[in-house]
Amino acid sequence: MVEFKVHRVRFFDYMPSGIRCMAFHSKADRLALARLDGSVEIINFSNNYFQEKVIPGNDSRSIEAICWVGCDRLFTAGLNGEIVEFDLERLCPKYTLDAFGGPIWTAACNSEETHFAFGCEDGSVKLFEILPDKIQFERNLDRQKGRILSLSWHKSGTLIAAGSLDVIRVFDVKSGHSVQRILVDKGPAGTHNKDCVVWNVAFLSDYTIVSGDSVGKVQIWDANKGTLIKTHLVSKWDVLSLSVSENEDSIVAGTSEGTVVQFQLLSPTIGDTETQWIRTRTFKHHTHDVRAVTETKTAVVSGGLDTQLVICSLLDKVEVKPSESVLRKVIFPHRTLVSCAKKPGLLLFQFPDQLELWRLGGTDTVGKPGESLPVTRKPEKLLQLKRKGDDHICCSTISECGQWIAYSTVTSIRLYQLQCESNNISITKVSKLPKVLRSAHQLQFSADSSKLFVASEQATIHVISLSRSECKHVHTFKPKSGSSAPVHLLAASADGQWLTSANRHCEINVYNLKKLKHHCMLPVYNSLPSAMAIHPETNNLLIAHADQQIFEFSTVDKQYTDWSRKLHKEGFHKCRIKWHTPITHITFNPSAPSQVMLHDTYMFCIIDQSLPLDGLKAQFYSQLTPKDMSETDRPSKTNAFKMCTKYQPLLHVNVLEDDWLVVVERPLIDIHSQLPAPVRQKKFGT
């Protein structure tokens, strides 16, 4: 039985950005998605839908189309007229290229991955050749009137379908001439907009073109004859996104109403070989525009203005496996955006364009469990730090003492010193940073605030010593494996001896700070670590992986501890599997170091390492159940796991001194209230 006083914080106005487009690479089983703020995320579907990589956004970048080439090259094109290839190791743009056709609305890559086609505002379709290290402009197809809003290659690579205003054209790639012109109906008179915008086209290998338009129709055309085969009216508003499954037996379309409609190629009568596209399923998981939709082998993936990524398994495609067959929603990032200075009670919130520093409130009274105490000292916003430049903030941290703040964008690192005297706050930027510091994937201060660890390119970690007068580069650690994957997690031990880093290749390295050398590398586990921490007393390393597994590794003995082995023998409790979000933070209770605190979006849990792990397979108690038990029953049921689901959804949980907890919640309703109003729909009785 543990009792905590909880700072329940809801003033972190974190607002995720809406999803604009996405591309799924089935061989790599990864989804690349671009958001409205220009950021790009790569989600690993085979690793519990973990947000593997995040490329921070940029104010001047607006992405309209995203494309994989191979499994390691990612291209985007946007309304600023630029084509960007991203460096997936350094997590920043590799190069940008102007297509000189005005805003780019759409991009498509042919099946051989030799050529790109870009649809531009000026009505041109531009062909680019894909070279090993760059792309190169080749030629324009015949320019037509009206912007090109959608493109699709035929599998053969000889034809391209292009959707424009009121018309779909088919181009012959070789000659560059338009060989077919299909007029699309404007829809019934008096509808909300006059032009029919062909938002999407898909060119199937049997020379069928599927189009989705602003009148709410999904239409199926014969590309050779230019005739309409079938019209499905799916929405009163726009059909904004369209996707064809890999084997071309299913089409999904997303609409402005928030619905996703599936069509399947079926024969209307059993035993008939003749097939046609039949509307089968309608999903309604979104409240706003579904701007992006795609289909994997087992699921329909959709995302839109309501910022959430929804992965809805198709039950006929999955083997019955409860954890797989449910609906998943990815709403919050799989990393922590909050850092906490425990001693002074400060919280640092990271937004894409600014940092906010808050001091927690307080109370003079004590209370019984379940009570809410009067707030005598209100929380205070101490600082609002706007970033410089167009690049969004990718990581930030505050030192344990609360005197240092550091943040990084893809182009620069900034370090600030903070002086807090009673009510006076002064902040000074540390002007002379060592030259090696250009950008960081992750930042971490040492426990005594004397050092800053910067995870940089090529999986290197720079150690910077901090003092009032100057900052000095002390050492650079490099992984023994020679891996260049970006480091996304750092942890330093309380005694200042150990530093561990985890990179995107699932490698975890332990460095000795005293001797300034590589100590050891943990056995590589096939799931990405999602959170990591070093025990303050035993210096054991605790790691949580994206697949919900937890390991404890003794840095001294260079092996997994007995506790870790026992945990895996008993099996981490079933109820963990119920939650799909990864553990994003591990910390320890300063007043009882045997207590490990870890949390994901929907719960936080305290594991007491001093208590026996047996009985995990027995009934797992929620926090309220044992209250009803008699006193004599209780000790025997004492569990090493103590779980709390009272606060949801969680962005951060931390244990402060004197049994205080800080819980940063972000209610979904607050996010929804900041979204624009959804399209009006007539509901019964309104």
Next chain:
Amino acid sequence: MAALYEGFTLCGLAAGKSRENSGLLGIEPGRDPDHVIVTGAGRTVTVYKVSDQKPLGSWAAKQGQAVTCPAVLHGQTGEYVAVQDSKVLRIWRDEDINFEKVFKATLSAAVSRIHALPSLEPLVLFQRGAVRQLDALLAAPQQAVEEVLSEDEVIRWSSCFLEAEQPLLLFSTEKSGECFLYLQKLKPNVLHKYSIDSEGKGACPISFTATLENKCITLMCLYSSGCVYKLLVSLHPSVEGEQHLPKSLLLKLPVSEGVLSRAAITSLEEGHIAIVGSPHSASTGDRDFLCIWNTNFQTLQASKELAGGAYGQLWCNAGKLYVTHGKVLTVLPYRCEMSSLAAALGKLKQTSTQEVTLSPSELNWNSLLHEETALQPRTGGAGMRTRNSKQSLTSQATLSPTINQVLEDLKGVSSEEVEEVLEPFLSCSPVSPQFQLGLSHITVELLKRCQADPGFYPQTVLARLAQTGRLSHSSCPGFLMLALEKRDYFLAQLCLQQFPDVPEAVTCACLKAFLSVADADLVPVNVDLEGVSLVDGPGHSLEGVQNGFSPVLLEEDGCDVQLAAPKLDQSSSWIDMSLTSPVGLKKSALLNEILRSSYSESFLLPHLKDLSSRQVILFLRYLQYLYVRSSGDVYTQLPGLRAPTVTQIMDWVSLLLDAHFTVLIMAPEAKGLLTQLHRFVRSQVRLYSELGKIQGTLQELGKINKEQEIGLYSIEVIELF
């Protein structure tokens, strides 16, 4: 029954006032029945058009000045009169915009109130008890005003009446706990003083209301103990000097604890009073209610909870109650019907299906007068109104010879000729009060003849008379029995439908007659079949289970020892949809009429015992059939306008069982029926217990929702196990 209708907010009250003070001085009638003058404490006078909830004009005194008595409308000149700072008279018209610039006259003494009378000069009551007419006062504003009241005596309440074209002012005073009443006549100037004894134990009068009737003022006085006393003040007292005024207890309000402090009373028409600020029953200590009580029968007629707490201020004007509560002034239209014992006991026939038609046995004077006022030009004064109504009365009086004539004519004519004779009478305007009287006269005469002469039975005429809807059992007592005697079931049904006050004995006699008549005998009889659903027999149309409710399931999941029995033996199941009616269609229409009639259990029970056991079983079977038919449907009423409700059916089942339980126990043929009834009751009990559980669950939900109001930051204590 008196009724309070849905109210609406006329205006908000000035914010920031204390709990004791609503910030409203008074409400006075305006130019129109639909207009009121609202005087706010402090500075503002506003005229509202009530039906539109819209202010027509508003005037405010300057900062630092205060309006100290409610503004009134001078009926003759159309000007508003108010007093500012106790001593300054202000008089203005609708056109005046700036209150500062309107006429003012400074008086020599402080004014308590101004009372307006529609056709006379307003009366000004000074705080020291003197009374002046306004014109006399305006002629010499600084005239000396005598002191009538002794020192420390303060005016608590005052009211004004018009008797024989002469104004009367009644006001009550209080001096160190003692109450006095003064009656001031102006021409000649006479002042009567009365003493009212206090109730003892510190109970003091807190609110007064007075009405003038038959040269006698009825004063009703609410004491802080919750008692309402009636005091009669004669207009022409014989004795000179101070008199003691006896009081009689009219009503004792259920004040559970303590005393009333902020309560007000006002008298409405027809022996009803409205009280605000007292609880309507002793069990609820909550005092924020507006109640209408019937003083004749001491019954609560209507009540309404006032949100935000009442201030104990209540006014009545033109059929609407004005009450301050919370932060608003609310207008509640009300209606008081003439009180009768039937109405007081809630026994008056349900008028839900016939609300549009006029109430049967009474005349609506209001509508009569309203029609006339609508014809009158708006500028017409009260004098004209009286003249007009006199005219209409005289014109109606010319009808009476015709009625006598008709009665005369009826003597000696045969059954066939009766209709001919009555035709002109029946076709004349039904609104006239003479028609009402004549109708019962004629009916009684006809009934007398029928009884005397067995051959005389003008069936169609009697039916037409009954159909007028203006007869009642009390006005023609033998009507229904005659119909039964003549086996005229059509007429009997009509009487049951139309008469609001059929005695229980007669109802029972009808029931007995209906039950014993053979279905074959009813074939030639013309019966109104509106009361039965036309799809008779197996209730196909009703079989559809709505909202997932299935009475069969409810029954089957019970802990019945023979679980399978109801399934196998369909005919014995209480909830068997294929149950057929044990009586014919016409008979069931007649029985439904009985079920719908009003009755009082204690009076009905002895008469029910007269039924034979066969009749009882048949009737129970029929009731069972009705219940099954109606409970299969979620609606509580069977199709058809005049079908009985489930409640009525259940009440009759209970009554029959009460009356004949021992007989039924012994009768072997009733055994099955009783078992089914028992099973049914059990299923009902289970249903209600389930509903209770749902209610409990939902209440818990309500509590949970309350807890979820969390701000941006809070500190909580949690315990993890």
